[in-house]
Amino acid sequence: MSPGDKQSAPKQVVFKQSSKPSSRRLFILVVSCATFLALIYGARNIFSSVSLQRPIDVVRQVGFEFVYWYVWAAFTPLVIWFARRFDPQNNWTKSLLALIAFGLLIAPLQSTVEFSIAFGIDYLRGVPADEMLRRRQILARIIAVEAFGNFIVYALIVCGYYSYNYYRKYREREIRSVELEGRLAQAELQNLKMQLHPHFLFNTLHTISVLMMRDVSLANRMLIRLSDLLRITLDSTGSHMVPLKQELDFLRGYLEIEQTRFQDRLTVSIDVQPAALDAQVPNLILQPLVENAIRHGIASQPGSGTIQLRAAIDGPVLRVEVSDDGPGLDGSFKKGIGLTNTEARLRQLYGASHSFNIANSPRGGVEVTITIPLNGR
Numbered sequence: 001m002s003p004g005d006k007q008s009a010p011k012q013v014v015f016k017q018s019s020k021p022s023s024r025r026l027f028i029l030v031v032s033c034a035t036f037l038a039l040i041y042g043a044r045n046i047f048s049s050v051s052l053q054r055p056i057d058v059v060r061q062v063g064f065e066f067v068y069w070y071v072w073a074a075f076t077p078l079v080i081w082f083a084r085r086f087d088p089q090n091n092w093t094k095s096l097l098a099l100i101a102f103g104l105l106i107a108p109l110q111s112t113v114e115f116s117i118a119f120g121i122d123y124l125r126g127v128p129a130d131e132m133l134r135r136r137q138i139l140a141r142i143i144a145v146e147a148f149g150n151f152i153v154y155a156l157i158v159c160g161y162y163s164y165n166y167y168r169k170y171r172e173r174e175i176r177s178v179e180l181e182g183r184l185a186q187a188e189l190q191n192l193k194m195q196l197h198p199h200f201l202f203n204t205l206h207t208i209s210v211l212m213m214r215d216v217s218l219a220n221r222m223l224i225r226l227s228d229l230l231r232i233t234l235d236s237t238g239s240h241m242v243p244l245k246q247e248l249d250f251l252r253g254y255l256e257i258e259q260t261r262f263q264d265r266l267t268v269s270i271d272v273q274p275a276a277l278d279a280q281v282p283n284l285i286l287q288p289l290v291e292n293a294i295r296h297g298i299a300s301q302p303g304s305g306t307i308q309l310r311a312a313i314d315g316p317v318l319r320v321e322v323s324d325d326g327p328g329l330d331g332s333f334k335k336g337i338g339l340t341n342t343e344a345r346l347r348q349l350y351g352a353s354h355s356f357n358i359a360n361s362p363r364g365g366v367e368v369t370i371t372i373p374l375n376g377r
Helices: 023-051 058-085 092-125 129-137 139-212 216-235 244-265 286-297 337-353
Strands: 241-243 266-272 280-282 305-314 317-324 355-360 366-373
Touching: 023 058, 058 092, 058 139, 092 129, 092 139, 129 139, 139 216, 139 244, 216 244, 241 244, 244 266, 244 280, 244 286, 244 305, 280 337, 286 305, 286 317, 286 337, 286 366, 337 355, 337 366
Parallel strands: 266 305
Antiparallel strands: 241 280, 305 317, 317 366, 355 366
């Protein structure tokens, strides 16, 4: 065996996710790799003998390959333990010197163990005594020559372990970075959603305070309805996504309060495709859109007005449109908390996969259109 033939040895050191794999997993992995390498080199020896028309000695040409690689398999956990103990990241100079010294010990030790086992096998095979004597006489030189190749194998195993270990740490940092970004995104989404609760509450309480001056009984009914809505929002506080049907149920409760306020001045039309009812949408996504339509389409004019809500599946996306028949937008229009918050949540959840558009409708009034992917990405 030449040193170059054994450069595949570091393939024995292959781990997953942990720099400290279980003993059983390490045993199976190293023995499997050693067996594979022994078969490869054994087959090479057989083919070489056949091509050169030499006699085939299966024990020597194949069996001794198993001896060589299995001895390395026995030493590999020790090499890995030492490499882990003297990681160059801690003290480069000290670790390098320690690893070289350990390699100078392991290389001849592996050769000594290998040839001791080989001699025992040859003795059991009945190799002539003069041949055994000749081998013992040149044993020291053979070990010295073999130790050079073994040191290269040792170095490759160490380098293979460090390469894997650094890659594992890089992957762990990458995973932690992705997890941190996900947590930050979730925290931002939660913060944006929580901003909607007081925004909705303050506006509704303002409506009730106005009614208290005109109709106490009606204001009391609105307070009861408001308590029902608050209960719904508390129940869904931890949910970023809900079925469209659930979102519509909350919206109808909100519209009851607004219709109490505007009475005959407010007409609401809801047209939702049945297939769209189970589509997942961000929690509290419709109420700010409808509130904006009421503010600019109904409250800003003396007469009555109509709010239209349409939702349908359009290929791979869910399309939601909220429109009013008010005076439309002018140059002084600025997005309030509701619209700004809604746009930020959609951007956080879907990135470039969504659309959010607010513009004057050709039919008059303002139309807000959003599209979100059905698969959530």
